[in-house]
Amino acid sequence: MTLTASPDQSRLKSADTRQTILEARGLTKSFRGFVAVDKVDLKIQRGGIHALIGPNGAGKTTVFNLLTRFIPPTSGNILLFGEDITRQSAHALARHGVVRSFQISATFPHLSVIENLKIAVQRPSVSPGRFWQSSRSLAHLEERAHHFLELVELKKFAQVAAGELPYGHKRALELATTLATDPKVMLLDEPTQGLGIEEVDHITQLIKRFSKERTVLMVEHNMRMVAAIADRISVLRYGRIIAEGSYDEVSRNPQVIEAYLGSKAKKENQQENKQGNKQ
Ligand SMILES: Nc1ncnc2c1ncn2[C@@H]1O[C@H](COP(=O)(O)OP(=O)(O)OP(=O)(O)O)[C@@H](O)[C@H]1O
Ligand SMILES: [Mg+2]
Numbered sequence: 001m002t003l004t005a006s007p008d009q010s011r012l013k014s015a016d017t018r019q020t021i022l023e024a025r026g027l028t029k030s031f032r033g034f035v036a037v038d039k040v041d042l043k044i045q046r047g048g049i050h051a052l053i054g055p056n057g058a059g060k061t062t063v064f065n066l067l068t069r070f071i072p073p074t075s076g077n078i079l080l081f082g083e084d085i086t087r088q089s090a091h092a093l094a095r096h097g098v099v100r101s102f103q104i105s106a107t108f109p110h111l112s113v114i115e116n117l118k119i120a121v122q123r124p125s126v127s128p129g130r131f132w133q134s135s136r137s138l139a140h141l142e143e144r145a146h147h148f149l150e151l152v153e154l155k156k157f158a159q160v161a162a163g164e165l166p167y168g169h170k171r172a173l174e175l176a177t178t179l180a181t182d183p184k185v186m187l188l189d190e191p192t193q194g195l196g197i198e199e200v201d202h203i204t205q206l207i208k209r210f211s212k213e214r215t216v217l218m219v220e221h222n223m224r225m226v227a228a229i230a231d232r233i234s235v236l237r238y239g240r241i242i243a244e245g246s247y248d249e250v251s252r253n254p255q256v257i258e259a260y261l262g263s264k265a266k267k268e269n270q271q272e273n274k275q276g277n278k279q
Helices: 007-019 060-067 090-095 113-122 135-151 167-179 197-213 223-229 247-252 254-278
Strands: 020-031 034-045 048-053 075-080 098-100 185-189 215-219 232-237 240-245
Touching: 020 060, 034 048, 034 060, 034 215, 034 232, 034 240, 048 060, 048 197, 048 223, 060 185, 060 215, 090 098, 113 135, 113 167, 135 167, 135 197, 167 185, 167 197, 197 215, 197 223, 223 247, 232 247, 232 254, 240 247, 240 254, 247 254
Parallel strands: 048 215, 048 232, 098 185, 185 215
Antiparallel strands: 020 034, 020 075, 232 240
8 A cells, every 4th residue: 555645644644653652563473484473463552551361372472572672573563653663672672662571670689679769760861971960860860769669669668678579579669660761661571470369469550550651561361450450452362363452342252262261171181181191
C-alpha cells in the first residue's frame, strides 16, 4: 500500500503513532528451523497494562526478548513511536525508554535501599558532560528517590542493604529502580514468579498503582493477577496471537479455552504417565 501525503492522512498517522508506543509487525523468530514466534503483530498503546499470556512454550519470553532486542528477529519489524528500531541495540533501546525490569535496574546488594534509588534516579539525566550536578539538582534527585521509596512502600527499609531484603521487597525495589529511570514502556517478564500469595498481592497492587501514569507490557502466568489488573490481553499459542481484548473477551474465546484446557490436559497426562512409570 502506498500512502500519498495528503494532510488528512498525515494527521491520521500522527494520531495513530501518538497512541501506539511500541509495535511489532510480522515479528518472526526461528531457532534452527523451529518457528518459536510466527508473524506476530502487536501494538502496545500508551497507558495501562498490556499482558501477554499463553500456555508454556507459546513464545512469550521470545517475543519479550525480541521486543527488547536481546535477540534479533528472523524477520519482521519493531517500531517505537512509529520509527523502525529493528536494528538498534538493546542498550540504545533502553536509552530510548524501552526498559525491561532487571535489565538496567540491577540493584547493588551492599548498598542500602535509598542509596540504590538515588543511583537509579540519576541514570536518565546523567550524560558524560553533566557528571557534576548542582546542589539544587541533587536536592531534586533526593526528592525523587524518596518519591519512589514511598511509591513501592519501602520507607521502613530505607537504610537496609538491598541484599538483606526479603524476596518480595527485593522485587519491589527492582521495580522502583526501573521506574526511576523514567521508562516509556516497562516490560515485566513474570513479575510474580517465585512469590508467596501475600507478596503476589503486594506486587500486583504496586504494578497497578504505578501503571496509571505508565505503560507496562507484562508476561504473566498468574491468571488471577492478569484478571485483576490487565487492561488489554494478547494470547499467544504456538508463536501466534490467537486472541486479543479485555480479560472477559479473551477468557470467553473458544480458541483460548481450548489452548489452556489442552495444555492442562497435556500436563495431567504427563503427570499420570510419570506416576504410572513409578508404579
Ligand atoms: N534459544 C532457543 N533455542 C531453541 N529453541 C528455543 C530457544 N528459546 C526458546 N525456544 C523454544 O521456543 C519456544 C517458545 O519458548 P518461550 O520460552 O518463548 O516460551 P514461553 O511462552 O515463554 O514459555 P514459558 O511459559 O514456559 O515461559 C519453545 O518451544 C522453546 O523451547
Ligand atoms: Mg517464558
